[in-house]
Every structure is written in C-alpha cells, then in structure tokens.
Amino acid sequence: MAFQVSPGVEVKEIDLTNVVPAVSTSIGAIAGAFAWGPVDQIVQVGSENQLVERFFEPNDTTFKYFMPAAQFLQYANDLRVVRSSVSGQFNANADGSGTLVKNEEDFESQAFTSGDEFIAKYPGNLGNSIGVYVITNSVSFQSSMFSDLFDFAPSTTDYAQGHGVENDELHIVVVDETGEISGTTGEVLEAFSGLSQAPDAKKGNGTTNYYIDVINSQSEYVWIGTADTSLPESGVKTSDTDNLVETSSGFEYTTTDTVLDYVLSGGSDGTTNNPSVGDLQTAYELFNDAETVDVNLIIGVPAPEGDDVTLATNLISIAENRRDVVVFVSPAISRTVNNVDAVTDVIEWADQLPSSSFAVFDSGAEYTYDKYNDTFRFINAAGDVAGLCAFTDNVADAWFSPAGFNRGQVRGVTKLAFNPRKNERDSLYKARINPIVSFPGQGTVLFGDKTALSRPSAFDRINVRRLFIALEKAIATAAKFQLFELNDEFTRAQFRNLVEPFLRDVQGRRGITDFAVICDDTNNTPQVIDTNRFVADIFVQPARSINFITLNFIATRTGVEFSEIAGQ
DSSP states (O other): OOSOSSSOOOOOOOOOOOOOOOOOOOOEEEEEOOSSSOBSSEEEEOSHHHHHHHHOOOOTTTHHHHHHHHHHTTTOSOEEEEEOOOTTEEBOBTTSSOBOOOSHHHHHHOOOOTTOSSEESSSSGGGGGEEEEEEOSHHHHHHSTTGGGOSSOOOOOHHHHHTTEEOOEEEEEEEESSSTTTSSTTEEEEEEEEEESOTTOBOTTSOBOBHHHHHHHHOSSEEOOSOOTTSOOSOSSOTTOTTEEEETTEEEEOOOSSOEEEEOBOOEESSTTOOOHHHHHHHHGGGOOTTTOOOSEEEOOOOOTTHHHHHHHHHHHHHHHHSSOEEEEOOOGGGTTTOTTHHHHHHHHHHTSOOBTTEEEEOOOEEEEETTTTEEEEEOSHHHHHHHHHHHHHHSOTTSOSOHHHHOBOOSOSEESOOOOHHHHHHHHHTTEEOEEEETTTEEEEOOOBOBOOSOSGGGBHHHHHHHHHHHHHHHHHHGGGTTSOOSHHHHHHHHHHHHHHHHHHHHTTSEEEEEEEOSTTTSOHHHHHTTOOOOEEEEEEOOOOOOOOOOOOOOOTTOOHHHHTTO
C-alpha cells in the first residue's frame, strides 16, 4: 500500500542487512576420456573414491585424464568432470549391435527398437561384462541361481491384485559376467525385487513400481530401451493388452518357466578411447557459460605435440570469455620425458600461446604411482598446480601465492620428467612458465607464480589475478540486488555500505593494501541516470607476492656503531 486513506498505524520492514556474499574460488573442472560414466555431461565429484565410482578406474589409456583429476582431489574436494565423446563409442545392448546413449538426457530423447531391451548405462567396453536376468514366476525362481537373493518367488503384487489382475510380479538381477567391473566373475551388481509388469503399478508409498520405470531411474548399470515381446507393452486395465491372457477368473500376465537372460555386447570405448583434440574441446565447452556453470580452476589435460597448443589456446579462450576462472595447462608429455632439449621445447610451446592473465603454464610432466595398475606413469602437472591454488584457499586465501615452500609442495610425485636448474628456471620464467622443481630434502615445489600475461602488470601474478576474480565475483553478485532500484543517493549509499566493509575485511586479511569506492553523483551523472545505468568505481591496491629476495651481508670494522651505518 503506497498511502493510507484513513487514520491508522502501518508497520513496515526495511531490510538493510544485505552483505557481499562469500564466493567459492576452489571448484576444479576437467574433461577427458574415461572407461565409464555419462558422456558430455558435467558430473560433480568430491573425492577420488567418487571419481572411481562415477568414471571407473584408470587403464593404460584413460590414466592421462584420470590421474590429473585424482591429483587435484588430493588438495580439494570439489571437481566437475566431463567424460569426452570418442569416435566409435557404443553402449553394449541385448542383441550385440551396440547403440549410443551418452547420458540420461540423450536416453530420454531416443526411440529404441528390438535389441535394446537392455542397454548398458554408459558407452564403453565395460558394458560387455553386464548380464541381466529376469525371473517371472515360482518355477523360474526355483531354477535360478539367484533365489537366495530374494525372500519370495514372484507372483502377484498387491497393486495388481487390487485391480483384478494376476502374475504381474518379477525380479531383476544385474550381474558382472566377466568380472571386469567388480573384479569377481559372476558378481551380483544389483538386484530389484517385487517389480510389476503393469505400467501404472504403484508401491504403497505411491511411487511407480513398473519395472521399466524403476530400472531406468534406479539402476547404475543398465537402461531398458524397449519392453521384451514376452513382457509388457501396455497397462493392466484393458482386456486387449497384448501380454494379458484372459482366464476363467479374470486376466493374468504371461510368465516364463525359465529365467530370461540378456548378456550385453557390442559396447566399445571408441578409437582406442583416445579423444581427438576436437572431442576434448567439445567437452570443455560445457564449462564455457559463467552464468550456469560455477567453476574456478580449469585443468587442461595432455594432448600430443602440436595439439597441446591447439587445446591450450582453446582453454584460454574459454577463460577469457568467462573472466572468472584460471586455466592451468601443461606442455605435451613428450616435450619433457626423455628429452634433452626439454627447456627449448617447452619454451617453444609457450611462445605459441596467447598472452592472458587467466592462464597458468607449468614446466612439464611428473612421475607418479598408479595404484590401480601397480605401475608408475608420467602425467601432466596441471592438476597439481590447480590443486595448490585450492589448497591455498583452504589454508590462507585466494590472494596468497600458491608457490613456494609454504603452500607450493606438490604431493605424490616420485620424480620430475626434468628438474630445471637455476639457469633453466630463469629461461622458463622469462617465457611465462612456472618451474616445478625438486629440491633435495625439501620435496617437489611449484617455484613460480606467474600468469601467462606477457606484458608487465600486477595481473602477471597468480595471486593478483585470483584476488580480482574473488573481488569481482563477490561484488558483482551483491550488485545484482541493485538492479531495478532507483538511481538516487540512497541506493548509491546502500551500495557503498555493502562494498566498503567487504573490502576492509579483505584488507585485514592481507589481500589489498588500500581501496576506495566511488559511487555518487560524480560518476552517476544525469546522463548516466537517464540511460538507466548505475556506475561504481572501485579502486584497489593489490598486495604483491615476493618473487625476489636480496640479502645484504655487510662486514664492518671493530668498534663501529651499527646505527651510524644502517642508513647508508
């Protein structure tokens, strides 16, 4: 109510408690080929165990993508993963012809035919290990190897009985036939009991009990693409349903005295499960939209020489487009492994990449232990460098440098492909490359904190770039609540009162040395106001990390007072 039209008291609340929100700066992102899991879909994982659950263990091909992700998860607990498409990928299916179902959205968009009664949940060779068994009556129940999994033989569900129909019940068992998934041949992966053949069947709590709907919503291993001709095609309530048989007592579903079995085949990882640089670019493009995908640290995966330039350039473009992430990229593994010209080749790689403060380059591959295959692998270091940034957020703040002996210790590294000496580190640093160095007795350390910006600027340091990302993201989020308000002194003062305490807090946490917020009629002129704009100028002096230390040791004569020479 704008005005009262008769005497009275009106109580109103005005909320002036808005603050600049805290924003995350530690969310990682990676794309690559994996043995299992949804394709072309962003999946959140919080630990290495979850990474294995969703995308399976690494093999001789997928390790190069899996292990950088696992390395990052040593330092942080929030990683967004995209499994890349690969040419020739297929899901195993019931008739062995193979079909492609990338993810749930893709499944729901497709129409399936005979042969797709059961389909492996995801593309890949692993799907060929899946067997599905359907038990429809007491005879098949007693003859099956799975009777000990269930407390009762399938008969008639309460729902069907209440609708005058019999023998709708069935059990479904999903088995690891060859042991590729579980490690044990014949291991039961999942079992579903008391399902119904009736499409409108409900459980006591009102949720669906139709076997196709239950499997498609709950199974971690299979889809049902189409009903088997010996099983249901439509509802229980009409006498002309194909799989209903009329008897003297009413209608009943047909059942079989033998277990229906479907051993899936035709699944494929694709072209040696090795995505092209185009496949990887397509996968990374899912992280391109800053409004819908909240990530901060994009981890580049390895690509062959030449393609490593193409992929890194693409990732830098994504970062420049978003302007709220940092991309971490490494040279092709072959540029540093068993290469006497490693420094030259790495610099050549970096020289081909664009200048950007939203990218970070490292000096090459690291040798780490693959516990899943009991072997050592060379992998790129980008996952570790991104992880060090996340670790820095946890123990300090985004505006502290992730490099050095305090926060830059790289974990789980047996050795480096090449360990740059001082003169080599000098050459690498001039080329915007952050050396990773192993020091005897002091571990392996990120020994540089440059961004890929080629011109001298405060933004040529990782901590400054990440400081401004944190400030801009937080303040921009708070500023959204000024949209559609009146551009007057009250609104401008309210904005200043939001931002200044936030910046004072950052200053107190050593992120900035000084700041000023100007949001008044000097920058919100009548012309600005008349064009429905709102302007705030925020001046920030960032704190700088120490990259060079000079220690002057001065010998003096006996009897000289240090106070006399200290100022010289």
